[in-house]
Every structure is written in C-alpha cells, then in structure tokens.
Amino acid sequence: xxxxxxxxxxxxxxxxxxxxxxxxxxxxxxxxxxxxxxxxxxxxxxxxxxxxxxxxxxxxxxxxxx
Amino acid sequence: xxxxxxxxxxxxxxxxxxxxxxxxxxxxxxxxxxxxxxxxxxxxxxxxxxxxxxxxxxxxxxxxxxxxxxxxxxxxxxxxxxxxxxxxxxxxxxxxxxxxxxxxxxxxxxxxxxxxxxxxxxxxxxxxxxxxxxxxxxxxxxxxxxxxxxxxxxxxxxxxxxxxxxxxxxxxxxxxxxxxxxxxxxx
Numbered sequence: 001x002x003x004x005x006x007x008x009x010x011x012x013x014x015x016x017x018x019x020x021x022x023x024x025x026x027x028x029x030x031x032x033x034x035x036x037x038x039x040x041x042x043x044x045x046x047x048x049x050x051x052x053x054x055x056x057x058x059x060x061x062x063x064x065x066x
Numbered sequence: 067x068x069x070x071x072x073x074x075x076x077x078x079x080x081x082x083x084x085x086x087x088x089x090x091x092x093x094x095x096x097x098x099x100x101x102x103x104x105x106x107x108x109x110x111x112x113x114x115x116x117x118x119x120x121x122x123x124x125x126x127x128x129x130x131x132x133x134x135x136x137x138x139x140x141x142x143x144x145x146x147x148x149x150x151x152x153x154x155x156x157x158x159x160x161x162x163x164x165x166x167x168x169x170x171x172x173x174x175x176x177x178x179x180x181x182x183x184x185x186x187x188x189x190x191x192x193x194x195x196x197x198x199x200x201x202x203x204x205x206x207x208x209x210x211x212x213x214x215x216x217x218x219x220x221x222x223x224x225x226x227x228x229x230x231x232x233x234x235x236x237x238x239x240x241x242x243x244x245x246x247x248x249x250x251x252x253x
Contacts, residue, residue, distance in 0.1 A: 025101035
C-alpha cells in the first residue's frame with residue numbers, strides 16, 4: 001500500500017445497458033424465447049454429457065490438462 | 067425435437083383428458099415473463115390435478131403413462147417422461163398455493179409466427195414467484211430477482227398471493243438476502 005487510491009472507472013452505464021438488454025429480451029415472444037432456450041440447451045449439451053459419463057464411471061480420472 | 071412440440075403433447079394429453087387441469091410451471095413458465103435463463107438440465111414441470119389416487123394416498127402416473135405410450139412416448143428419465151427430447155415432470159398439486167396457481171393460470175400462445183395458434187396453460191408471474199420462494203434454492207431466488215429487475219411482476223397481485231399463503235416472512239427474508247428494499251406496499 002503506497003497511500004495512493006486507485007481510480008476505478010465508473011461502470012454503472014455498462015450495467016444499466018445490460019439491465020436494459022435483459023428487459024428487452026424479456027419482451028420477446030414465448031416462441032422466440034423457446035428458440036433461445038434451445039440454443040442454450042445445445043451449447044451445454046457436451047457439458048451435461050460429460051457430467052453424466054463422470055457419474056456413470058466415478059472412478060475414472062478426467063484427462064490431465066497440459 | 068422442440069420444446070414447442072413438447073408443450074403441444076402436454077396440451078394433447080389435456081385434450082384427451084389424460085390430465086385434468088394443468089399449467090406449465092417453473093423455469094419454462096418463467097420464460098413467458100423474463101429473459102430466458104440457462105438451465106443445465108432443463109425440465110418442464112407441469113402441475114397437474116386429477117392424478118389417479120389409491121386409498122393409501124399413493125398417486126399414480128398410470129393414465130398419463132398409458133396415454134403417452136399411445137402417442138409413442140415411452141422413454142422415462144430420472145426426472146420424468148421424455149417427450150420430444152425434453153424431460154417432463156408431472157407434479158401433483160401439493161399445496162393451496164399450487165391449487166390457486168392452477169386455477170388462475172393463463173393461456174399463452176406458444177406458436178411461432180405464421181403457425182396456427184397453440185394455446186397452453188401457464189402459471190401467472192405471481193404464482194411462479196411465490197412458488198420459487200417456497201422452494202428457496204439459490205436458483206429459485208435468482209429467478210425471483212430476475213422477475214423484479216425485469217419488471218415482470220405485479221406487486222399488488224404478488225402481495226395478495228403472498229399474504230394468502232403466509233409467505234410474507236419468507237418474502238422479507240428474501241429481500242434481506244438479495245439486499246433489496248422490499249418493493250411491496252407498506253414495507
């Protein structure tokens with residue numbers, strides 16, 4: 001600590017834009033939201049499959065990371 | 067295999083009277099009100115009245131299972147029936163809150179633009195929130211927060227539901243946990 005106070009940027013505008021984006025998404029139709037949810041489901045499918053495989057073979061070690 | 071088709075099958079079960087009153091609940095019902103939220107293992111809870119009941123109190127899924135089999139859906143998962151690739155849980159009405167939610171459910175149109183309308187029953191926002199409050203896992207509380215942030219709930223109606231079902235203390239606790247000012251009247 002050198003006694004100086006770090007000046008952090010004000011990110012409130014970014015957070016406000018994100019909140020507005022969420023409200024905008026909330027106004028989509030049910031059918032549009034279903035399409036978004038299905039894309040999300042596809043994206044996480046490999047993670048879910050890997051988790052199920054781990055559960056099926058609890059003794060098996062995951063591959064080492066380099 | 068789409069969620070829309072899954073919901074269509076649920077509406078067909080209702081039309082065949084394999085299920086009585088029903089409503090889409092949980093995260094899929096929340097879709098009608100807030101932005102889609104990622105769930106790793108999404109399922110579709112469907113609150114259902116009219117299960118076959120034994121004198122012992124046991125609730126049987128037999129009639130639903132039979133109707134689904136006639137429609138070609140025989141696969142079961144650890145959370146329910148697999149319909150068009152989505153696990154569907156048929157949950158019995160288990161509380162006065164569930165019962166009220168089912169009675170007051172609204173009809174929504176799940177059809178894509180240009181398709182014939184497909185109406186399905188869905189819990190009102192206030193009942194989705196109140197039910198999430200009673201379940202109380204972190205993801206349920208996060209869902210409630212999303213309803214608040216996205217102006218997706220009618221506070222007067224929510225307060226009525228919470229008061230009727232003795233959930234005001236749980237609501238205050240939620241507001242404390244979420245570090246938000248209680249938005250309900252008189253708080």
